[in-house]
Amino acid sequence: MIYLRLYYEFFKTGLFAIGGGLATLPFLNNMADTTGWFTRGQLADMVAVSESTPGPMGVNMATYVGFTTANIPGAIIATLGLITPSIIIILIIAAFLRAFKNNQYVIAAFYGLRPASTALIAAAGIGVIEIALFNEQNTGNFVSFLQSANIKAIVLAIIIIILTRFIPQTKKWHPIIFIMISAVVGMIFHFAGV
Numbered sequence: 449m450i451y452l453r454l455y456y457e458f459f460k461t462g463l464f465a466i467g468g469g470l471a472t473l474p475f476l477n478n479m480a481d482t483t484g485w486f487t488r489g490q491l492a493d494m495v496a497v498s499e500s501t502p503g504p505m506g507v508n509m510a511t512y513v514g515f516t517t518a519n520i521p522g523a524i525i526a527t528l529g530l531i532t533p534s535i536i537i538i539l540i541i542a543a544f545l546r547a548f549k550n551n552q553y554v555i556a557a558f559y560g561l562r563p564a565s566t567a568l569i570a571a572a573g574i575g576v577i578e579i580a581l582f583n584e585q586n587t588g589n590f591v592s593f594l595q596s597a598n599i600k601a602i603v604l605a606i607i608i609i610i611l612t613r614f615i616p617q618t619k620k621w622h623p624i625i626f627i628m629i630s631a632v633v634g635m636i637f638h639f640a641g642v
Contacts, residue, residue, distance in 0.1 A: 450518050451525045457483065458510050458529030466565045469498065469505025472530075473572030476509060485517045492579040496634075500627045506530055581605060600637055604630065 461475040498508035514526025611618040
């Protein structure tokens with residue numbers, strides 16, 4: 449039964465998460481709350497690992513959740529669940545693309561999907577910031593917001609922003625260098641579980 453649930457949850461995610469890997473985060477937040485397969489803190493770790501490893505972020509996270517939930521068969525089933533909607537949609541679009549590629553309704557539909565995918569990615573970004581820079585006990589008021597601040601993570605974020613935006617020598621560095629530096633800093637200062 450767990451395999452069917454894994455496939456179903458990731459099929460829904462793959463079907464509605466338009467805009468790439470970050471667009472899956474709102475769905476994964478909901479999955480964390482409803483299934484108990486992982487916590488939001490573990491989701492932040494999954495994002496960090498998925499962003500720093502080869503492959504699409506959404507697929508990496510589906511594989512990870514499937515593996516931690518039901519070992520190798522779970523990893524395969526969760527990954528298949530995530531990619532199945534894309535395969536079906538691509539096959540359908542490829543079959544009809546020539547007939548409809550200049551259709552004004554198709555053009556309008558794709559134009560309308562842009563703000564939706566932008567909103568999903570923005571919501572995911574805000575969620576990642578909240579998980580990475582603030583502890584989970586934030587209750588929503590300003591005092592609780594300040595008390596829940598993760599000072600080490602905020603300092604690291606400020607340093608990375610300064611290095612990537614304001615110092616000419618480091619602005620040209622490849623993003624992988626910053627990912628590697630952040631991973632080392634995280635290991636040294638024990639960011640995991642914070």
